[in-house]
Amino acid sequence: MTSPLIDVAGLQTYFPVRKGLLRRVVGAVRAVDGVSFSIQKGRTLGLVGESGCGKTTVGRSLLRLVEPTGGSVRFDGRDVLAAGGAEMRGLRRRMQIVFQDPYGSLNPRMKVRAILEEGLVIHRLGSAAERLERMTRALARTGLTAAALDRYPHEFSGGQRQRIAIARAIVIEPDFLVLDEPISALDVSIQAQVVNLLVELREQLGLTYLFISHDLSVVEYVSDDVAVMYLGRIVEQAPATRLYAEPLHPYTLALFSAVPSVEPDRRRRRIVLTGDVPSPARPPAGCRFHPRCPLAEQVCRQAEPPATVVDGHAVHCHVAAREVEQAGGDAVAAAARMAVLMAANGSAVAMPT
Amino acid sequence: MPLLEINNLVTTFHTPAGRVPAVDGVSLSIERGKTLGLVGESGCGKSVTAMSILRLVAAPGVIEAGEILLRDASGGVLNLVTLPEPRLREVRGGRIGMIFQEPMTSLNPVFTIGDQIAEAVLLHRDVSRAEARGRALEMLELVRMADPKRRLDEYPHQLSGGMRQRVVIAMALACEPDLIIADEPTTALDVTIQAQILDLLADLRERLGTAILLITHDLGVVAETCDDVAVMYAGRIVEQAPAAALFAKPRHPYTIGLLAARPDRGSRAGQKAGRAGENAGHATARLRTIPGMVPAPQHFPAGCRFHPRCAFARLPECAGAMPELREVATGHFVRCPYADALGEPRRSDSALEGIA
Numbered sequence: 001m002t003s004p005l006i007d008v009a010g011l012q013t014y015f016p017v018r019k020g021l022l023r024r025v026v027g028a029v030r031a032v033d034g035v036s037f038s039i040q041k042g043r044t045l046g047l048v049g050e051s052g053c054g055k056t057t058v059g060r061s062l063l064r065l066v067e068p069t070g071g072s073v074r075f076d077g078r079d080v081l082a083a084g085g086a087e088m089r090g091l092r093r094r095m096q097i098v099f100q101d102p103y104g105s106l107n108p109r110m111k112v113r114a115i116l117e118e119g120l121v122i123h124r125l126g127s128a129a130e131r132l133e134r135m136t137r138a139l140a141r142t143g144l145t146a147a148a149l150d151r152y153p154h155e156f157s158g159g160q161r162q163r164i165a166i167a168r169a170i171v172i173e174p175d176f177l178v179l180d181e182p183i184s185a186l187d188v189s190i191q192a193q194v195v196n197l198l199v200e201l202r203e204q205l206g207l208t209y210l211f212i213s214h215d216l217s218v219v220e221y222v223s224d225d226v227a228v229m230y231l232g233r234i235v236e237q238a239p240a241t242r243l244y245a246e247p248l249h250p251y252t253l254a255l256f257s258a259v260p261s262v263e264p265d266r267r268r269r270r271i272v273l274t275g276d277v278p279s280p281a282r283p284p285a286g287c288r289f290h291p292r293c294p295l296a297e298q299v300c301r302q303a304e305p306p307a308t309v310v311d312g313h314a315v316h317c318h319v320a321a322r323e324v325e326q327a328g329g330d331a332v333a334a335a336a337r338m339a340v341l342m343a344a345n346g347s348a349v350a351m352p353t
Numbered sequence: 354m355p356l357l358e359i360n361n362l363v364t365t366f367h368t369p370a371g372r373v374p375a376v377d378g379v380s381l382s383i384e385r386g387k388t389l390g391l392v393g394e395s396g397c398g399k400s401v402t403a404m405s406i407l408r409l410v411a412a413p414g415v416i417e418a419g420e421i422l423l424r425d426a427s428g429g430v431l432n433l434v435t436l437p438e439p440r441l442r443e444v445r446g447g448r449i450g451m452i453f454q455e456p457m458t459s460l461n462p463v464f465t466i467g468d469q470i471a472e473a474v475l476l477h478r479d480v481s482r483a484e485a486r487g488r489a490l491e492m493l494e495l496v497r498m499a500d501p502k503r504r505l506d507e508y509p510h511q512l513s514g515g516m517r518q519r520v521v522i523a524m525a526l527a528c529e530p531d532l533i534i535a536d537e538p539t540t541a542l543d544v545t546i547q548a549q550i551l552d553l554l555a556d557l558r559e560r561l562g563t564a565i566l567l568i569t570h571d572l573g574v575v576a577e578t579c580d581d582v583a584v585m586y587a588g589r590i591v592e593q594a595p596a597a598a599l600f601a602k603p604r605h606p607y608t609i610g611l612l613a614a615r616p617d618r619g620s621r622a623g624q625k626a627g628r629a630g631e632n633a634g635h636a637t638a639r640l641r642t643i644p645g646m647v648p649a650p651q652h653f654p655a656g657c658r659f660h661p662r663c664a665f666a667r668l669p670e671c672a673g674a675m676p677e678l679r680e681v682a683t684g685h686f687v688r689c690p691y692a693d694a695l696g697e698p699r700r701s702d703s704a705l706e707g708i709a
Contacts, residue, residue, distance in 0.1 A: 050543035050544065050545060050546075051543055157646050159646060187394040187395055187570070187646075187647065188394060188570060188572075188611055188614055188615065189394060189610065189611060189614055189642065189643040189646070189647075190646060191614065192614035192615070192640040192641065192642040192643070193642045193644075195616075195622075195640055196639045196640055196642060199622040199639065214543070214544065216544075217615060217616045217617075217618065218616060220616065220618065220619075220620075220621070221616035221620060221621060221622055221640070222622050240621070241621075244618070244619070254545060255544060255545060257548075258544045258545045258547065258548035259544055259573065260547075260551070260571065260573030260574045260576065260577045260578075261573050261576065261577070261618075262572050262573050262575075262576040262600050262612060262615075263617070263618065270548055270552070272545075272548050272549055272552050273545045273548070273549070274549075275499070276513040276515055276516070276546065277513075277543075
């Protein structure tokens, strides 16, 4: 077993809540509250969840674009959170990020040449001639030509801008990319183009991805492993094939069932969760999902569920833990039981067929 | 007779850069109590079509041709294109309600929820303030708002996105409209909240018999909520059919492309050989894509507007005359002369064949 490229343990990122004339800190929004995962080199971890669950903050915390409150992040064995200015610069050359909005993430007053060259200059990579060669190569990899260099972002469509954002990320030849909702702002026919590009780059350059998205189908398609977040915590994590075939957490089950599908065989039942996601400034006691969970019991309101792990499939749920135990560690049987329980107890809606 | 009938609608924007035909000869009809999904990517003209129905297209947009007929139960017909403005105001929010994508933009931040719903009622009904407030409470109960009495006196910012959209739906329904135009009503919402809102809309349609024009880019939403579907591309309808027929057998190359561009459940990006054992058989190399992008209205190509991106295009025929919308199966209309030749099922999945 090689050591992972990125290893995150107990990551916490809190944002202070200030009030009053003196802007005193009166509380904290626990955007990320004890998240752990690791990604092996060349693999992709998908991070899914609804808005406010903290998935974007996780991505930004890894690069220290927001400063984590606690926990540890190790990149290729080095402690990211303890790194000083020069060391952090060195690490950032190897870790890059692509944002959701290709309109907001590119400076409208900079030509593409300046956008791409900035990273090369900061990291003192190559002579002027070599930089041009690197930029041309990065653009070619993303399906654009060198002619783009002398144009401004507004001259490009949304899909092309996202290609420029990806070119900016790969031009300094990083090992690891945080992809924060990289296709959500794009039209369906353009999404597929960008997904294919990301898969291609991963294969050609051996990149490692943290793929953050609320789009469950795309996450399944691109990820080796998937983690589901709810209110600052990972509630379930497994290899993608396992998670999608045998979801164990009630939230994961509800999330999967809520995705509208054009495939008639997937449209039989929808589990409709009641209520909204609580504020991360005041997370509920016990299991954070319990106020919306149709299977919640007394213990769920009191104790935080520890991880139950069956062959690399981890779930944080008291009920699922019991089902796994009763099934003698058979995750498939336990998942089937959880699906039955959810259908029986959730406000399941029979879908028109 | 359909409740709403749009015939050959042309809505054009006269910009300094020239004439932009955003909606270019669209015909649609919605039966009473039915849901019609209008699907397409950004810039296809679906929202402009919706805004044209209520004549809310902002300048420099102009409805240049066509008619929009709204029928009532006793057989009376109004043409919304020519209806005088005062009478049109009775239709807006009265006989036709609207729900927009971003609930915060349709709610006034400085008025309470109760005031805003009551205002909609007072505009269209001859009732007292107290009665209107009573109606507002009733509506909040109807849309299954938690703790409706307290919500009446709250402001929009105090509500979550899902609750705000419920308020907007309550406002749209307050005057018992015959038709609701919902423009991307769940796009700004999370998937579990989207499920709640779609569930609510379906339930209300059943109980109140309200017809819905649902505008969306999400084919999954259409598949789960609509009776009929119209697919728009570059200002025109390219395919129209009952939802079940369209998803079972899409005929237009654009529709086929859109459906194929989404990953199927269980499909994975083809990867290194090391993973083959874990996932052999399922690995697919790439998603199918539609090359290029939606053309801007100033640059609509001649002939079939999809032909530069079409995998099945035959030249020079497809670049010649604009193909007509023609019926290829009962109620199934396609704007492609070769639709019969390429009408393959989207997937030859054994599971689907088993059902059929």
